[in-house]
Amino acid sequence: MANAYCHNRYCESTKKEELNESMNKKILIGGYLLFLVALTAIVLYGASIGVYIDPTTLS
Structure with a gap:
């Protein structure tokens, strides 16, 4: 039960x-x-x- 959260008898795995x-x-x-x-x-x-994208125009 080390990896479980328990509250009011309801336990849920962490x-x-x-x-x-x-x-x-x-x-x-x-x-x-x-x-x-x-x-x-x-x-x-x-x-x-044939389309060239100039990298300097992207920034």
């Missing part, structure tokens, strides 16, 4: 929060990676058809 946080981190990292892949695909497609 590991559920850890799993939830882990899932949130995975979703955040996955979304970021998906964004990077999409951005790379757009830039490479633009380069293949």
Whole structure:
């Protein structure tokens, strides 16, 4: 019962929060990676058809 929170005979595992946080981190990292892949695909497609994006204008 070291990893449990108990109140009025109702016990809840504290590991559920850890799993939830882990899932949130995975979703955040996955979304970021998906964004990077999409951005790379757009830039490479633009380069293949002759569109040049000047990096200095992006900032």
